[in-house]
Amino acid sequence: MNETVPAAKILRSAERAEAPAIAIAGLSKTYKTGFEALKSVDLTIRSGEIFALLGPNGAGKTTLINIVCGLVNASAGTVQVDGYDIIRDFRAARSRIGLVPQELVIDGFETVWATVSFSRGLFGKRRDDALVERVLKELSLWDKKDSKVNTLSGGMKRRVMIAKALAHEPQVLFLDEPTAGVDVELRRDMWAMVRRMRDRGVTIILTTHYIEEAEEMADRVGVIRKGEIILVEDKTALMKNLGKNRLSVELVTPIDAVPEALAAHGLEIADGGRRLVYVYDTAAERTGITTLLSDIGKAGLRFRDIETSQSTLEDIFVGLVRDPQ
Amino acid sequence: MNVHAVAAIYRFEMARTFRTILQSVVSPVVSTSLYFIVFGAAIGSQIQTINGVDYGAFIVPGLLMMSLLTLSISNASFGIYFPKFVGTIYEVLSAPVSHFEIVAAYVGAAATKSIMIGLVILATASLFVPLQVQHPFVMILFLVLTAVTFSLFGFIIGIWADGFEKLQIIPLLVVTPLAFLGGAFYSIDMLPPFWQAVSLFNPVVYLVSGFRWSFVGHADVGVEVSLAMTAAFLAICMVIVSWIFRTGYRLKN
Ligand SMILES: Nc1ncnc2c1ncn2[C@@H]1O[C@H](COP(=O)(O)OP(=O)(O)OP(=O)(O)O)[C@@H](O)[C@H]1O
Ligand SMILES: [Mg+2]
Numbered sequence: 315m316n317e318t319v320p321a322a323k324i325l326r327s328a329e330r331a332e333a334p335a336i337a338i339a340g341l342s343k344t345y346k347t348g349f350e351a352l353k354s355v356d357l358t359i360r361s362g363e364i365f366a367l368l369g370p371n372g373a374g375k376t377t378l379i380n381i382v383c384g385l386v387n388a389s390a391g392t393v394q395v396d397g398y399d400i401i402r403d404f405r406a407a408r409s410r411i412g413l414v415p416q417e418l419v420i421d422g423f424e425t426v427w428a429t430v431s432f433s434r435g436l437f438g439k440r441r442d443d444a445l446v447e448r449v450l451k452e453l454s455l456w457d458k459k460d461s462k463v464n465t466l467s468g469g470m471k472r473r474v475m476i477a478k479a480l481a482h483e484p485q486v487l488f489l490d491e492p493t494a495g496v497d498v499e500l501r502r503d504m505w506a507m508v509r510r511m512r513d514r515g516v517t518i519i520l521t522t523h524y525i526e527e528a529e530e531m532a533d534r535v536g537v538i539r540k541g542e543i544i545l546v547e548d549k550t551a552l553m554k555n556l557g558k559n560r561l562s563v564e565l566v567t568p569i570d571a572v573p574e575a576l577a578a579h580g581l582e583i584a585d586g587g588r589r590l591v592y593v594y595d596t597a598a599e600r601t602g603i604t605t606l607l608s609d610i611g612k613a614g615l616r617f618r619d620i621e622t623s624q625s626t627l628e629d630i631f632v633g634l635v636r637d638p639q
Numbered sequence: 640m641n642v643h644a645v646a647a648i649y650r651f652e653m654a655r656t657f658r659t660i661l662q663s664v665v666s667p668v669v670s671t672s673l674y675f676i677v678f679g680a681a682i683g684s685q686i687q688t689i690n691g692v693d694y695g696a697f698i699v700p701g702l703l704m705m706s707l708l709t710l711s712i713s714n715a716s717f718g719i720y721f722p723k724f725v726g727t728i729y730e731v732l733s734a735p736v737s738h739f740e741i742v743a744a745y746v747g748a749a750a751t752k753s754i755m756i757g758l759v760i761l762a763t764a765s766l767f768v769p770l771q772v773q774h775p776f777v778m779i780l781f782l783v784l785t786a787v788t789f790s791l792f793g794f795i796i797g798i799w800a801d802g803f804e805k806l807q808i809i810p811l812l813v814v815t816p817l818a819f820l821g822g823a824f825y826s827i828d829m830l831p832p833f834w835q836a837v838s839l840f841n842p843v844v845y846l847v848s849g850f851r852w853s854f855v856g857h858a859d860v861g862v863e864v865s866l867a868m869t870a871a872f873l874a875i876c877m878v879i880v881s882w883i884f885r886t887g888y889r890l891k892n
Contacts, residue, residue, distance in 0.1 A: 345892060383733040386892045405641070408735040419726030423658065424651075435647030436734045478730070 333397030335361045335486050335517035336382060341391030343377050343541075351377040353541040354391065359486075361396075364508065364518045366532035366549075368525065368631055374541040375521040376416055379488050383413045395486060409437055412484030414475050416491045416521075422464025426455055429463060430477045437482035449477050452507060469500050476507070487511060489520040493527060505531055525631050529553075537634055545634060561592040561603060563610065564619040575613040579606050590615075644736040645744045652718055652748030664756055667706050671760045674702055675767040678824060689826050692855050695768035700851040701823025703764070704785065707757045708818055708843065711786050712810050715749035715793030720806055723798070723890075732891065738884035742794065749790035750783070757782055771854065777862065778853035784869050785846055791876040798889050817843045827859040842872055 336359040343352040351374045359365050367375050380386040382393050384400060393400045395407040421429060430446050450456045453473040458466060463474060472492070479487060489508070493501045501524075508518055508531060522528055528535055529549070536546040545552075568587035579602065582591045590610070594601045610617065656663050675695070683694035690697075722728040731741060764770060772778050800806040821843030827835055838844050839860075849865025852858035858865070883890070 380892075385729055385732050387887055405735040405737075408733060411733070413729070413733050415729055417726060419729065421722070421725065421727050423655075428651075428654070432647050432651055433730060435643045435650075436730060436736065438641040438643045438735055440643060 333361075333394065335359045335363075335396060336519070337392075337394040337397075338378075338382070339392050341378070341381065341393060342389045343374075343381060343386065344389045351541050352381075355538075355541070355543050357536060357543055357546065359517060359519055360534075361517055362512065362515055363533040364512055364520070364531050366528035366535050367519060367521045367538060368528055368535060369521075369538035373538045375538060376490055377541075378538070379413070379490050379519070379521070383411055383488060384408055405438075409482070410485045412479035412482065412487045414472075414479045414487070414489045414492055416494070418468065418471055418475065420463050420471055420475055420478075422462065424463055425460050426450065426463060426466070426474055426477075427459040429474065430481050433478040434481040437484075439482045445483070446481060449480050452510070453477050454503070469496050472496060473500075476504075480511075484516065486517045486519070489518065491521055491523065493522065493524060501527075537631065539634075558593050558595060558624075559601075560623045561594065561606070562621045562623070563590040563592070563607075563617045564588060564621070565590065566616040566618050569615070573613045573615070576606075576609055579609065641734075641736050641740055644734060645740050645747075648731070648741070648744035649748045649751075652745065653751065655718075656714075656748075656752045663752065664759060667710060667756050668759055668763050671702055671706060672763055672767070674698070675764060679767055689829075690855075690857050692857070693768065696770065696855070697826075697851075698824055699761075699764045699768060699770060700854045701821070701847045703757055703760055704843070704847045704850050705818045705821070705823050706760055707753055707782065707785050708789050708846070709810060709814060710753040710756055711749060711789035712793035712796065712814060714752050715746055715790040716797035716800065716806055716810075717793075718745050718749050719794050719797035720800055728890070738881070741884075742791070742880055746787060746790045746794055749793060750786035753786045753790065754782055757786070773856040774853040778850070781846070781850045781853060781865075781869070784866075784873065785850075788869060788873040788876060791873065791880060795876060795879050795883070798883055801889065817841050820844075822847045822859060842868060845869065 336357070338355055338357040341352055341355040341357075342350070344350050355374075355378065357378075367378070369375050377386060381388045382395070382400065384404065393407075396410050398406040398410075400407045424432070427446065427450075430450065431441065431443075434442065434446065447456070450459055453476060455470065455473055455477060458470060463471060466474065472495075476489075476492070492504055492508075496504065505527070508520070512518055520527075520531070532549050534546065535549050535552055537544050562584070564585075565588055569583065570587055572581050572583060572590070576590075579592060582593075583589070584591045592603075592606055594603070607620075675698075678698055679695035683698070686694045688694065688697075719728075722731065761770075796806065796809050820838065821841055822838070827838050827844060827848070830838065845860060845865040845868040848859040849862050849869070852862045852865070882888070
């Protein structure tokens with residue numbers, strides 16, 4: 315294809331080298347039912363990162379992804395992919411994107427090889443058997459290449475959908491709940507695949523309900539709730555800043571109420587009075603553990619054991635989504 | 640122009656055709672053969688020639704047109720309805736393809752299929768009646784124009800339909816009656832004047848008439864009028880399709 319390159323595009327190409335993978339500004343979506351699924355979302359995805367979008371059911375994750383991929387029309391706002399507007403420069407924008415949708419939709423009458431090759435052609439790429447072979451091998455689908463898709467198991471079908479999304483060598487990969495209903499082993503395989511993609515420079519945006527997955531994979535985490543992005547942060551910073559540690563003290567003799575002498579520590583009673591639970595901020599300078607333990611001794615309580623645990627991303631997430639701020 | 644994408648969709652659709660070659664080709668051939676046996680051989684032997692044309696030869700263009708119409712509509716409507724129904728349409732909608740390219744690929748494949756079947760039916764017909772084609776170029780022109788126009792019409796139905804019933808209802812309630820009353824089996828001037836006038840509102844009359852002219856050199860209405868009417872219907876379908884894609888009607892939320 316010989317497309318002449320207008321001067322404006324050449325000028326813009328310098329900016330584009332710096333352009334984020336995805337730049338979303340003021341994105342809103344009101345469905346025909348009148349439901350407002352996205353409320354002026356601003357979000358920037360950096361080139362080469364793994365970004366996990368978390369949010370409860372119906373938060374608007376799929377809506378957001380579908381708008382970027384051209385499946386849903388936005389009501390307002392703009393989206394740029396690698397500096398290309400998804401409407402005005404839809405060819406340039408879309409050819410950079412690979413999408414693995416949330417639902418398992420695939421033509422069962424086709425062979426694995428045919429359907430993956432089809433996707434490559436659809437995205438405007440010349441036939442490349444070696445590449446399709448590599449993609450199928452990486453997803454452990456090579457021995458199934460001549461099988462009809464509807465003879466495969468659900469997990470294999472999902473891998474075929476990933477293969478389809480990778481067939482045109484996208485720079486940005488959207489995985490909308492890639493591991494829903496997938497067994498543990500396959501999930502590990504997928505994580506390995508996602509890391510390999512990232513190592514090749516592909517930007518990955520995934521949504522998931524398995525917080526473990528975000529914790530394991532993501533560089534940054536975004537939390538969406540009722541159509542609003544309520545937080546975007548580096549994963550490690552997030553866990554450090556919002557993470558809480560728990561100290562649990564197992565008592566020799568159960569108690570009914572926190573003794574007056576310990577009131578200042580804000581303790582809670584758990585396990586039918588057999589435990590005292592103290593929650594402290596990991597980031598704080600003084601945790602107050604030393605004074606707490608000595609005060610417990612002074613109050614005449616004897617303890618058998620002490621346990622500490624760190625809050626997981628899941629605890630943080632649940633806290634955020636239940637009561638923001 | 641995303642040539643690879645158009646080729647990919649076209650090839651995919653043609654592969655689907657060849658996978659179901661039995662239904663696709665055999666059933667129209669069998670049904671038209673039955674028409675020739677019943678109308679051409681059995682009834683036709685009792686009917687004198689129409690405008691100097693043997694009845695068997697007279698019904699060939701009309702029958703071919705009827706098959707072409709219904710096949711084009713069903714091929715194209717199913718071709719787009721199926722991925723919409725299954726959900727696989729997401730891939731096409733997220734691909735770097737323009738609306739024009741999507742339509743060209745789907746409609747092109749559906750039209751190719753019905754032209755191929757049309758030619759098979761023509762060959763079948765030649766086994767039953769002596770055929771003559773006086774204006775082969777006009778014949779091919781009508782064949783292609785009709786296949787494309789009604790594939791486009793079928794594409795619209797496939798997008799509009801949100802259930803299998805709707806997919807069937809227009810072909811069943813509108814197209815079949817119009818096709819039967821389109822002069823496939825009779826000449827319009829055999830009708831009483833009132834019904835002749837009514838017939839002129841039936842677009843199929845123009846198709847059959849123009850097509851028959853290319854075979855036997857005689858027609859109910861002028862061949863230019865036939866061509867113009869077909870082109871007009873094509874233009875209407877194109878306007879509707881471009882509106883569908885502009886608004887994302889039944890394709891995007
Ligand atoms: N076509 C539609 N018409 C009307 N409302 C819709 C439509 N699609 C989605 N919605 C609504 O928009 C909201 C967001 O849906 P969306 O699918 O984006 O959520 P999600 O975050 O992906 O949820 P999940 O985790 O369950 O996949 C939901 O309340 C949903 O009911
Ligand atoms: Mg979703």
